[in-house]
Amino acid sequence: MNVKRARIVAVVVLLGLAVSLGGPTAAAAQGGPIKIGLLAPLTGAFAALGKDMLNGTELYLDEVGRQVAGRKIELIVEDTEGNTATALTKARKLVDQDKIHVLTGGLLASTGYALHPFADAQKIPTTYPVMASDDLTQRKPAKWVVRTGWATSQPMHPFADWVVKNTKHRKVVTIAMDYAFGWETVGGFQRTFEEGGGQIVQKIWTPLNTNDFAPFLAQIKPDADAVLALMVGRLALQFMKQYEETGRKAKQPLLGGGTTTDESVLPQMGDEALGAITALHYSAALGTPQNQKFFKVFEAKAGKIPSYYSEACYTGARWIVEAIKAVGGKVEDREALLAALRKVEMRDAPRGPISVDRWGNPIQTIYVRKVERVGGKLQNTVIATMPAVSQFWKYNPDEYLKLPLYTREYPPCKAC
Amino acid sequence: MSRRVLGAAVVLAGLGVIAPFLPSYPLTLLIQALISAIFAMSLDVLLGYTGLPSLGHAAYFGVAAYAVAILAVERGAGFATCLVAALAAAALTAALFGVLAIRATGTYFLMITLALGMVVWGLAFRWVSMTKGDNGISGVARPALGLPWDLAMPLPFFYFTLTCAGLAWWLLGVLVRSPFGMSLKGIRESESRMQSLGYNVWLHKYLAFVLSGLFAGFAGALWAYYNGFVSPVDVQLVTSVEALLMVALGGSGTLVGPALGALLIVFLKNFVSVYTKRWLLILGAVYIGVILFAPRGIVGALRAEATPLPRGES
């Protein structure tokens, strides 16, 4: 009796699942809505960044009335929880069940590497507005992926060059989060900085779940001229505060990767952030009319100032829409859509002019920014502008690609 | 016995027949559910049959997954090598941890397994030269078994996983119904009685611990191949706790219950998150609701209804 009953339950459950899953799968006929799938972390530790990504995407789609080339745009958002395995499952759901035409989003580098083979296997046109790991468009590019964001070391080469030419810092200590994003930021800086005559005298790597930086800060060599920091989100917030506490800032000013002072955390910082100099392909304080306008509408929609993540997804959404326009709305022709995505050029994005290189990474302006207090609020004031920077900077791409990817060990720290 | 085999065959065959009609997304969810089912069943041996609540079961799952990823990606090892190494790594880890944990009972056992699970997590997270730390290891290719079907495709991999899960189910079923399994249940009910009957209680518990770890490792190895990606998330506390939930939801000490629990949790997580961003809230409520309203789990409740008088075993 009991076994029978359990068996009946099992069969019912299975049938139920089969019905609920196997439902209508008819492909969307041409002329139906164009479906864009967005992967973003809406829960978990990265939820605030995911919200910025979502807001940026929606803002642009709303501006064009959620319509392009006579077809409606439907945005389908899936929560990745900031977890790569989940992101992969959700990507499959978007492609397979929702029949999206373009896949976009993603936050963590590992998600990028995991999506690469997926995009190629599914032949689904995919864009990465945020994921920045160098090799995604360098040594391990994917045919079906176009990066509309940036490569991690892209701002760091020109930044190191700027530091050599415009400051007296010659001996620099780096302190960075211990994962690919940190390694590539430090690696890019180190290469150009040392070629320009500077020296990295110490590299400190901090675990991603650090909350007390004291044991790391106490190790910083006292004879260094400056400290280069790479932190993200709440780590940036705590790092700044605890760095200030050590009383070093006067003698060893802070340099950094862009996220260290990104607008996603800058409003929560205090005077401790003042004077930090960082580099990125965006600053919310850019004075261009395009950015001023974007800043205003974003603030009105989201109730907070735009971060680089917001701009990345705003411009990322526009990128997709422009490509769809270029193929006349015929998104069913995936090869044509991919080709169009690889040809997009913008002169008036909030971050500045953008074009794409042959590896699928943007060529764009890099800004050196300094944290200042303007009108009572902290901002990343742009103090230097380098136009049309490629992910290879001034290096020859072929020779560049023969060198290893920047890691913890590469380039080696000769002066440590 | 034969009725159980028949039931199992019906369920497995049913899944096998339905599969070709499913689109690839629900199919991949089923693959996830099958792997989670192996993981949950392995925990059931410990929790349901031996009465030892492990809060660090993800350790063996994760060690095996990392073994596969490291060997396959860094050394280009084949499927057989990877699988054997993964199972060995999981069993060895369990053998080592068992020595430390088996002495304790109840809450202390829970705490010690939690702590040992954290040791493994700490290594996955910080031993960057070995595990790549938080980046995780990506690029684990599906195994090439010399079969005519490409396991990179969802359907063949589903059948592969289904076979593995069926095998694990059968082996674990044999185990828990063997004399050894019976003595485990005896230990669960009364350790002192078994002791006085002359059983080596420590050894029984220890063997159950290692075997449970071994099967968790089997699930971990499959997981590495399924995702193609391994990261510290796979060994974290929440992964261990989720396995406990699967066992509790389905009904501990029943094997089929945890498998059903795994299926329900995997589908719940993926469906609820489509409709609401607040799925964590719902998952949390499920945890609490299961404990308050179905403390014996689904299968446990069904069997209790059919047999009102508890017979001392479920």
Added chain:
Amino acid sequence: MTTEFWVTQAFNGLSYGALLFLLASGLSLIFGVMRVVNLAHGSYFMLGGYVGLSVVWRTGSFVAALAGGALAIALIGVGMERLFLRRLPATQTLGQVLMTIGFALIFQDVALLVWGGDPYTIPVPSVLGGSVRVGGLLFPSYRIFIVAVALAIGAALWLALEGTRAGALIRAAVDDAEMAQGVGINVPTVSLLVFALGAGLAALGGVIGGAFLGVYPGADFEVLPYAFVVVIVGGLGSLPGAMVGSLLVGLLDNFGKALFPELSYFTLFAPMALILALRPTGLFGRA
């Protein structure tokens, strides 16, 4: 390695340990009296920080934030204990684990809903903002403050446990709940008080920690393992154990990160496993 290195790192370890004590002493007490393995304890820490943050925003007072955070979370703890955990038999360890993790997930989502996902730090009074110079070394005032608070709380708890009637009741309940009930002690009331105290202390830690560790989603599960390590090392239900354990974990963590960065968690967890192997009940625990 200079003397400066050792002194600075030891001080950092001490101050981190002091914060851990606030977090872990409550967990240990709750376990001692009720045998509850509370996986929502890290959530009390995080929620305390968030409530403290809101109080500071409204009132501008750090002291009010400390009180408000601790009180609000103590109430949440009371609700959890009275309405849910009490319905489980004490032998239902697994049920407690699943139920408390369920609460942890719910708290995580509620925090996201109410405070958004942005990270914050709690502003502290300027008197605690600077540093104290001793013999050429800088010691941040706020860390000295944390150590002072932990010492004060530790002393107060010890005095209360050893010197007052309520303390005697708690100790009796820790030693043997059934016996205590038998001699007429109202164990449910004692449990409730201890739960409130434990949750409140963790929240206090959250407000104090919120000023230099920050308040952010995910903090709950980040501090939870630390709290467990402290309690496991020190022994479940033991106040001196929580003190020694916090100090030990704070120092091990600090020196481990500074000296062996690749194995920094191993240097924390391996000694713990060793202690467990030799003394399964921890340094000060009783079976």
